[in-house]
Amino acid sequence: DAKTTQPNSMESNEEEPVHLPCNHSTISGTDYIHWYRQLPSQGPEYVIHGLTSNVNNRMASLAIAEDRKSSTLILHRATLRDAAVYYCILRDVTSGYSTLTFGKGTMLLVSP
Amino acid sequence: GAVVSQHPSRVICKSGTSVKIECRSLDFQATTMFWYRQFPKQSLMLMATSNEGSKATYEQGVEKDKFLINHASLTLSTLTVTSAHPEDSSFYICSARDATAGEQYFGPGTRLTVT
Numbered sequence: 001d002a003k004t005t006q007p008n009s010m011e012s013n014e015e016e017p018v019h020l021p022c023n024h025s026t027i028s029g030t031d032y033i034h035w036y037r038q039l040p041s042q043g044p045e046y047v048i049h050g051l052t053s054n055v056n057n058r059m060a061s062l063a064i065a066e067d068r069k070s071s072t073l074i075l076h077r078a079t080l081r082d083a084a085v086y087y088c089i090l091r092d093v094t095s096g097y098s099t100l101t102f103g104k105g106t107m108l109l110v111s112p
Numbered sequence: 113g114a115v116v117s118q119h120p121s122r123v124i125c126k127s128g129t130s131v132k133i134e135c136r137s138l139d140f141q142a143t144t145m146f147w148y149r150q151f152p153k154q155s156l157m158l159m160a161t162s163n164e165g166s167k168a169t170y171e172q173g174v175e176k177d178k179f180l181i182n183h184a185s186l187t188l189s190t191l192t193v194t195s196a197h198p199e200d201s202s203f204y205i206c207s208a209r210d211a212t213a214g215e216q217y218f219g220p221g222t223r224l225t226v227t
Contacts (some may be wrong), residue, residue: 002119043205043218072148076163093214098113099146100207100216102156 004088009107012078020073020106022032022088027068035062035073035098039084043104047073047086081111113137115204118219123137125196125226132192135206142208145189146216147181150203161212168227171192 005023012018023034035047048055048062050071055062061074075082087105092098122199125131128156132142133143140225143164148156158196170176180192189208206219 025212041203041221041223043118043207043221046215047216099158099161101158102148104155 004090004103006086006088006103006106007087008104009109011109011111012075013016013105014041014080014110014112015077018075018078018082018087018110020075020086020108022072023070023071024088025069028039030094031085032093033058033062033064033071034091035083036087036089036100036102037084038087038105039081044087049065050092076106078110080110080112083108113216114138114208114210114218116206116217118204118206118222119173120128120222121220122223123133124224125224127197127226128195130192130194131196131223131224132190133204133206135189135191135208136188136211137208140187140213140217141146141211142189143186143211144209145183146209147179147189147191148205148207150205156205159191165189167170188190197222198226200224201226 032051034049036044038044048060050062063072085107086103117136141184145162149159150156159174160168162181164178164183168181170196183189203221205221207216209216
């Protein structure tokens with residue numbers, strides 16, 4: 001599986017935008033970029049995913065570099081409830097969807 | 113959205129006993145379910161993958177005779193930790209793949225403490 005690299009932790013203030021980076025230089029053409037987050041003592045929660053174009057949903061935006069070797073998850077206004085570990089995961093959706101494999105992720109700390 | 117439930121949410125058991133954890137997909141059918149384990153301050157590690165009606169596939173280093181997985185229906189998978197020891201204490205998370213859409217959804221996790 002192609003690997004991703006994320007910072008161990010990031011800090012933000014409440015109501016400020018947060019940009020969470022992810023490097024995936026060995027991404028293949030059939031890999032989708034998925035983001036999940038895990039709040040303390042809970043299972044992972046789907047955030048967003050994309051292939052080539054930038055994506056927006058009610059939770060976040062995903063900005064994908066033109067060469068697809070990196071991406072950025074954008075939380076437009078961080079709240080205290082956004083404090084979690086964010087995982088960037090590559091997933092090959094050909095041949096029946098690959099299993100989600102988790103790296104260490106980025107722990108996001110949000111201060112009031 | 114798709115919901116995956118786990119029961120119990122937390123359990124404490126004595127060393128040497130067995131514990132069963134249930135995982136259900138509530139509003140979709142899951143031909144494939146996954147079991148992950150997470151130790152404190154670590155990431156999720158995949159333990160095994162189970163397909164409905166067939167034997168589970170275990171990741172390297174996971175003892176299949178200790179962690180019994182049953183996936184008897186399209187909405188239910190169970191993980192039984194047999195002869196539990198304190199080192200089995202962990203956060204166990206199940207996940208289910210929607211048979212039609214292909215997305216993978218996660219349960220809320222089960223905190224197992226073996227005393």
